[in-house]
Amino acid sequence: MTLTLERVSYRYAGAAAPVLHEIDLTLEPGRVLGLVGQNGAGKSTLCVVAVGLAPRTIGGELSGSVRIDDADTATASAPQLAQRAGILFQEPHTQLASSAPSVWEEVAFGPRNLALPLDDVVERTWSAIDALGIGAIAERDPGRLSGGQAQLVALAGVLALRPRYLVLDEPTSQLDPLGTRLVGEALARAAQSTGAGILIVEHKTNLLARLCNEVAVISDGRLVLNGNSDEVLANARLTEWGVAPPAERRLRRTAESAGLAWQAEWSST
Amino acid sequence: MVALTTALIALGVRGWSPPLIVLLAMLTLVLYAGAGRRYLPYLLATSPILLSIILINTFLYPANDVAFTLGPLVATASGLTAAGQATLRVLAFATSVALFALTTRTDELVDDLERRGLGRRAAFVVSTAIGTVPRMVERAREIVEAQRARGLDTQGGVRGRVRGLLPLAGPLVLGALTEVEQRTMALEARAFSAPGHRTVLRPYPDSARERALRWGLTVLTIVLLVGEVGGALGWLP
Numbered sequence: 282m283t284l285t286l287e288r289v290s291y292r293y294a295g296a297a298a299p300v301l302h303e304i305d306l307t308l309e310p311g312r313v314l315g316l317v318g319q320n321g322a323g324k325s326t327l328c329v330v331a332v333g334l335a336p337r338t339i340g341g342e343l344s345g346s347v348r349i350d351d352a353d354t355a356t357a358s359a360p361q362l363a364q365r366a367g368i369l370f371q372e373p374h375t376q377l378a379s380s381a382p383s384v385w386e387e388v389a390f391g392p393r394n395l396a397l398p399l400d401d402v403v404e405r406t407w408s409a410i411d412a413l414g415i416g417a418i419a420e421r422d423p424g425r426l427s428g429g430q431a432q433l434v435a436l437a438g439v440l441a442l443r444p445r446y447l448v449l450d451e452p453t454s455q456l457d458p459l460g461t462r463l464v465g466e467a468l469a470r471a472a473q474s475t476g477a478g479i480l481i482v483e484h485k486t487n488l489l490a491r492l493c494n495e496v497a498v499i500s501d502g503r504l505v506l507n508g509n510s511d512e513v514l515a516n517a518r519l520t521e522w523g524v525a526p527p528a529e530r531r532l533r534r535t536a537e538s539a540g541l542a543w544q545a546e547w548s549s550t
Numbered sequence: 551m552v553a554l555t556t557a558l559i560a561l562g563v564r565g566w567s568p569p570l571i572v573l574l575a576m577l578t579l580v581l582y583a584g585a586g587r588r589y590l591p592y593l594l595a596t597s598p599i600l601l602s603i604i605l606i607n608t609f610l611y612p613a614n615d616v617a618f619t620l621g622p623l624v625a626t627a628s629g630l631t632a633a634g635q636a637t638l639r640v641l642a643f644a645t646s647v648a649l650f651a652l653t654t655r656t657d658e659l660v661d662d663l664e665r666r667g668l669g670r671r672a673a674f675v676v677s678t679a680i681g682t683v684p685r686m687v688e689r690a691r692e693i694v695e696a697q698r699a700r701g702l703d704t705q706g707g708v709r710g711r712v713r714g715l716l717p718l719a720g721p722l723v724l725g726a727l728t729e730v731e732q733r734t735m736a737l738e739a740r741a742f743s744a745p746g747h748r749t750v751l752r753p754y755p756d757s758a759r760e761r762a763l764r765w766g767l768t769v770l771t772i773v774l775l776v777g778e779v780g781g782a783l784g785w786l787p
Contacts, residue, residue: 334735360744368739375732378740379685380677382657386751393749394670394741402749424685438740 282350284308284331284366284446284478289345291330296341300326302502303345308446308478313468315489315510316482318499319523324482325371327499328450331480332366333357349446364395367444371451373431376438377423384426384434385410385419391442409441412467428455436464440471446478447471453485461485465492490514490527498522552579553650555767560642563778566635567787573642576649585652592648600637607633658754665750670742686722693721 286306292299300323308314308331318324329335333354336343347354349365370376381387389406397405410416413433418426423434432455439447447468453461465488471477483489489496489510496513498506500522506513513519519526526534533543553576560572580589609620611629618625660677664670697717737743 329735332739334738338735338738339731358743359738360741363739363741363744368735370732370736372732375729376736378674378737379682379733380657380660380674382655386657389751391740393751394744396744396746396749399749399751402751442741 282310282445283348284350284480285346285348286327286331287346287348289330289343289347291326291335291344292342293326294336294340294342299342300502301330304499304502304504306331306497306504306507308480310445310478311472311476312495313472313479313481313493315486315493315496316480316499317484317486317489317496317519317522317524322499322523323502324499325450326502328368328370328448328480328482332368332446332448333359333362334368360395363391363444364442365444366446366448367439367442368448369432369436369439369450369452371454373428373435373455376435377431378438379424381423383419384415384421384423387423387434388437388441391438395442405441405443409437412440412470413437414463414467429457429460432456433460433464436467440467443475444477446480449479449481451482451484453483453488461488468492484525486514486519486525486527487529490529498524551764552767553646555771557643557646558771559774560639560646562775564635565787566638568774569635569638569642573638573645576642576645580645580649580652583649583653585649588652589645589648592644592651596640596644599640603636603640604633607636661750661752662754664748665753667747670748674737674742686726689725690718690722693718 284307286304289301289304289306290299291301304327306314306327316324316327326335329339330343330347333347333349335341337354337359343355349357349362352361352365354362377387378390381390385406388409389402392402392405410419413436415430415433415437418430418434421430423431426434432452436449436452439449449468452468453464456464468479468481469492472479481489481492493510495508496506496510497504498513498516498519505522506516506518514527515530525531529547532547536543556572556576560569563569580586608625608629609623611626611632613626613628615627616624617627617630656677660668660673663676664673694714697714702714702717
């Protein structure tokens with residue numbers, strides 16, 4: 282049971298050239314896979330393809346196959362896919378349904394769509410809200426949240442659907458360091474306790490170093506590196522692909538190039 | 551339902567008494583609901599329409615029974631009557647709408663409509679259509695501020711303001727169109743197209759008295775409108 286992309290290429294409707302080329306990627310339940318690459322490399326496109334929204338909802342042309350467990354995204358229905366793989370978009374305000382009067386009801390939007398019993402909706406909603414520590418804003422109007430708060434609320438809405446796989450497109454882009462740490466911890470907990478597989482697109486490689494089992498690098502729509510996170514994030518060619526290595530790696534490299542021996546107790550992870 | 555039926559009576563039945571009764575009833579309910587102060591903006595918003603109705607009917611109504619003259623303008627008694635009745639009707643209608651808007655929360659209305667069988671798509675359209683207005687206003691304000699920060703004159707005379715419209719309308723419309731695709735994906739990703747009815751979060755009390763009032767008003771409205779069309783209400787003052 283995995284989320285699998287096999288030789289996937291994707292071209293947007295009306296575009297001359299594909300954005301993704303021959304992508305092979307596997308996400309296993311309970312594992313966290315980081316995806317890095319420079320702007321325009323195809324990370325966000327890969328996210329919408331991985332959960333089956335492209336080409337189903339936005340058109341375009343896909344070759345290869347995308348499977349979420351036993352469901353082929355080309356044939357499974359949208360609600361089926363939504364329960365298997367949840368996605369968090371880069372821009373949180375457009376992810377919010379905008380029809381809910383409070384944050385609590387915004388988070389409950391997904392479970393309500395599934396027509397779950399009311400007790401179940403309430404339990405899932407509070408569980409997601411508590412996981413991200415946003416209980417204090419549960420009664421607030423979702424239209425009046427800051428970018429960071431909206432990001433947490435949108436993420437809670439995804440968690441409330443309890444999908445087997447989470448695809449997160451820069452989930453901490455609008456968060457301060459504390460919020461980033463909170464989200465990192467919540468995701469790690471989600472991966473461990475629910476067994477969800479997480480694909481996380483991030484520029485913050487410090488977070489990826491702490492969170493991920495594997496990291497993949499995408500450049501010009503092609504996967505150029507994929508493997509154990511320590512090894513990938515230590516790769517000397519990261520900067521060539523527009524990726525800043527984690528601070529510790531940079532510090533270590535600087536220390537070693539100055540002739541200093543790196544000591545284990547200096548590591549933060 | 552109360553607002554809808556009374557608005558129909560106010561607009562559909564001729565004479566002084568139907569709109570007057572509706573207006574007095576609606577004003578009483580607005581005051582009873584403690585919304586008197588919040589009602590004033592609705593009244594102000596209606597005033598340009600009321601003013602034009604009064605002027606047009608008073609001075610341009612086709613009749614010969616001159617009531618008074620104002621320079622080249624001639625007011626007729628029939629025109630004054632028509633102006634008074636039309637003003638009363640629009641005022642009663644606007645007050646019915648205001649009562650509805652002031653006493654009904656959108657989410658509660660949509661929840662209740664869903665509970666009564668309205669499809670999720672229709673319910674979503676209703677709630678987002680209402681919620682879109684303040685969001686567009688907010689976005690327009692942000693765009694104006696951004697354009698102003700880049701040196702565009704949006705506060706000068708009429709010509710300057712007109713010139714400032716295009717840089718406002720372009721990003722506003724294009725931004726809204728771009729958002730449609732993202733919002734569609736977001737809805738699909740949140741199982742919006744799942745079959746069946748959504749979970750109803752809260753039941754709303756609906757007493758026998760409230761149901762009787764709704765049905766009674768509906769029947770009364772139909773009777774009055776049919777009577778009006780059939781010419782059976784000529785005796786009403």
